[in-house]
Amino acid sequence: MSEKEVKNTWAERSRSLEEIFEARIARDEKIEPKDWMPEKYRQTHIRQISQHAHSEVVGMLPEGNWITRAPSLRRKAALLAKIQDEAGHGLYLYSACETLGISRDELYEQLHSGKAKYSSIFNYPTITWADMGAIGWLVDGAAIINQVPLCNTSFGPYARAMVRVCKEESFHQRQGYEIMLTLCRGSEEQKAMAQDALNRWWWPSLMMLGPTDAESVHTEQSMKWKLKRKSNDELRQQFIDQTVPQADILGITMPDPDLKWNEKTGHYDFGEIDWEEFWQVVKGHGPCNKERMTARINAWNNGEWVRDAAMAHAEKNANKKVAKAS
Amino acid sequence: MSVKKKNWPLWEIFVRSKNGLEHRHFGSLHAADAEMAMENARDVYTRRNEGVSIWVVESKNITASNPAENGEMFEPAQDKVYRHPTFYHLPDEVKHM
Numbered sequence: 166m167s168e169k170e171v172k173n174t175w176a177e178r179s180r181s182l183e184e185i186f187e188a189r190i191a192r193d194e195k196i197e198p199k200d201w202m203p204e205k206y207r208q209t210h211i212r213q214i215s216q217h218a219h220s221e222v223v224g225m226l227p228e229g230n231w232i233t234r235a236p237s238l239r240r241k242a243a244l245l246a247k248i249q250d251e252a253g254h255g256l257y258l259y260s261a262c263e264t265l266g267i268s269r270d271e272l273y274e275q276l277h278s279g280k281a282k283y284s285s286i287f288n289y290p291t292i293t294w295a296d297m298g299a300i301g302w303l304v305d306g307a308a309i310i311n312q313v314p315l316c317n318t319s320f321g322p323y324a325r326a327m328v329r330v331c332k333e334e335s336f337h338q339r340q341g342y343e344i345m346l347t348l349c350r351g352s353e354e355q356k357a358m359a360q361d362a363l364n365r366w367w368w369p370s371l372m373m374l375g376p377t378d379a380e381s382v383h384t385e386q387s388m389k390w391k392l393k394r395k396s397n398d399e400l401r402q403q404f405i406d407q408t409v410p411q412a413d414i415l416g417i418t419m420p421d422p423d424l425k426w427n428e429k430t431g432h433y434d435f436g437e438i439d440w441e442e443f444w445q446v447v448k449g450h451g452p453c454n455k456e457r458m459t460a461r462i463n464a465w466n467n468g469e470w471v472r473d474a475a476m477a478h479a480e481k482n483a484n485k486k487v488a489k490a491s
Numbered sequence: 492m493s494v495k496k497k498n499w500p501l502w503e504i505f506v507r508s509k510n511g512l513e514h515r516h517f518g519s520l521h522a523a524d525a526e527m528a529m530e531n532a533r534d535v536y537t538r539r540n541e542g543v544s545i546w547v548v549e550s551k552n553i554t555a556s557n558p559a560e561n562g563e564m565f566e567p568a569q570d571k572v573y574r575h576p577t578f579y580h581l582p583d584e585v586k587h588m
Contacts, residue, residue, distance in 0.1 A: 195511030197544065243573045250574075306588075321511050338588055339579035346581065407587040414585055 190390060195321040198264035206390060209383070210320050211265050212281075213392060218258035219276045219283035221251045223457050227291040228300065236294060243340045244297060250337070254330045261322035277462050285443060286373045288451030295348055295355075295362035301341015303363075303370040303408065309338060310404045311374060314394035342411065349415045356417070363412065364420040371435075372443040374401040380440075405433050501550040502528040504535075506542035514546050525549075 180188075182201055189196070196202055225248050232248070235241035259269055275281035286304055291297070312334070315327040348359040375397035378384060387393035395403075405424075412419055423436030445451065499521040505514035517536045522528035528547040537545065556564055572578050581588060 195509075197507070197510050199544070200510070239573070242571075243578075246571065246574045324511065325513060336574065336576040336579065339576050339581060340573075342581060342585065342588060343579045411585055411588070414582065 187389075190319050193391075194319075195324065196319050197321045205386075207265050209386065209390070209392065210323065211262055211267050213387075214258055214262040214265075214320075214323055215267075215272050215275065216282050216284075218255050218262060218272070219281055220287065221255035221258060223276075223283045223287045223461060224304075225251045226457055226460055227287055227289070227453075228297060230291050231294060231297050234294070235297075240297075240344070243336075247301070247337050247340060250333050254326075254333070257326040257329060258323075261320075261326045264322045273465060277458070277465065279449065279458070282447065284373055285446040285451065286369045288446050288454045288457060289365070289369055290453050293358050293362060295345070295358040296366070298341050298344030298348060298359065299362035299366040301337055301339075302345050302411070303341075303366050304373065305334065305337040305341060306408060307370050307373045307404050309334060310400050317391070317394060319391040345415055345417075349417060359415065360417045363417050367419050367421070368438065368442075369446075371401055371405070371438055372440075372446075374404060376440065376443070402432055405435055409433055499523050502532070502547045503550050503553060504528075504532040505546040505548070506532075506536055507544035508542055510543060514544065517541075519550060522547075 183203055186196075186201065186203060186206075196206075228244060228248050228251075232241065232244055235244050259272060262272060263269060272281070276283070291300070309331065312327055312331055316324055316331055318324045318327070345359050345362075348355040375381060378396045378398045381397055384393060384396055388396070409419065409424065421436045423434065425434055427434045446454070449455075500523075501519055502522055502525075503519050504517045506517045507514045517532075520528065520531050520535055522531050525547055528549075529545060532545050532547055536542070568574075
């Protein structure tokens with residue numbers, strides 16, 4: 166061993182586990198489930214990944230409202246495929262979360278008891294078919310902006326799940342935009358329906374990217390751990406900048422009189438977001454919070470006999486095999 | 492002559508080549524138990540630093556699909572073109588989608 170190597174070894178030993186961990190993250194190394202990690206890293210990841218998983222699952226409910234009333238077989242097949250993907254994405258994320266040492270039952274319990282949150286946007290009702298277009302275009306559009314940087318996040322299982330999610334989701338936004346485009350090229354009534362959906366979904370979509378940087382309590386730590394690569398405000402600006410021209414092509418307008426292109430900054434300026442509404446919805450007072458939770462809890466409770474029956478069947482088969490072998 | 496002992500079972504070996512990547516199937520080997528399978532996997536499959544993590548799974552615990560049934564198994568996905576982004580027609584001027 167050279168003198169320099171000996172020195173390096175001693176330096177390693179004198180550093181705490183936490184310093185070594187932080188240095189690994191700083192070097193862009195990935196953390197895997199069996200690696201040592203600070204308890205706060207584990208807890209923060211459980212919180213964020215499970216919140217993400219819950220959002221996928223609860224997010225199926227507003228769209229489920231329109232499966233039986235989709236205007237054509239083509240639209241129905243697409244909507245079903247999208248919702249099916251969301252169930253799958255919930256599963257990838259729950260599984261990634263479970264590698265951190267929490268069980269699926271605990272995760273569900275946190276959702277059902279209200280301890281865990283899910284994206285506030287799914288607490289708004291879907292009252293017309295155009296809402297299916299607006300959700301795909303805006304809600305999935307905002308979700309993609311949020312999710313693409315996560316493909317690079319420091320926790321290996323989360324990053325790998327996000328790669329798959331982003332790849333599969335690329336059709337979700339396009340199918341939504343196609344619905345909007347069809348409505349906007351249709352009758353006056355159809356176009357008005359598209360405009361109405363945009364009016365109702367625009368602001369909640371902006372809120373979906375999270376509180377402003379000044380208000381966001383988790384941002385700083387999450388940035389350090391590369392659980393977040395861009396701040397909420399940066400993501401929001403990016404979303405607005407790329408979505409406004411898409412509305413122009415549709416020929417409908419954002420419900421924001423203050424929205425205008427700023428030559429100097431190279432971004433759109435926009436009006437003030439009603440954060441009071443956001444916090445009300447987060448705290449459980451949105452238009453559909455109770456309905457969504459009731460639907461999830463009922464699905465869990467009413468499905469109990471199915472889960473039990475499957476286990477009983479498996480046990481019976483296993484016993485049969487043992488009986489045959491002996 | 493003693494009675495022939497049971498054959499060592501077969502184990503499937505999965506190696507993560509570096510953090511951030513998934514474990515991939517590298518091959519298999521025979522070993523008396525999981526601990527021996529792990530040591531042998533290290534010596535057989537990671538002699539040149541090919542990995543940072545190893546999983547060993549006894550082969551009999553893997554349920555594999557039957558290639559002879561690939562027709563019924565994978566056919567349902569074949570006619571669902573609407574699961575792909577290219578199925579949706581958007582004008583060329585729409586960006587970032």
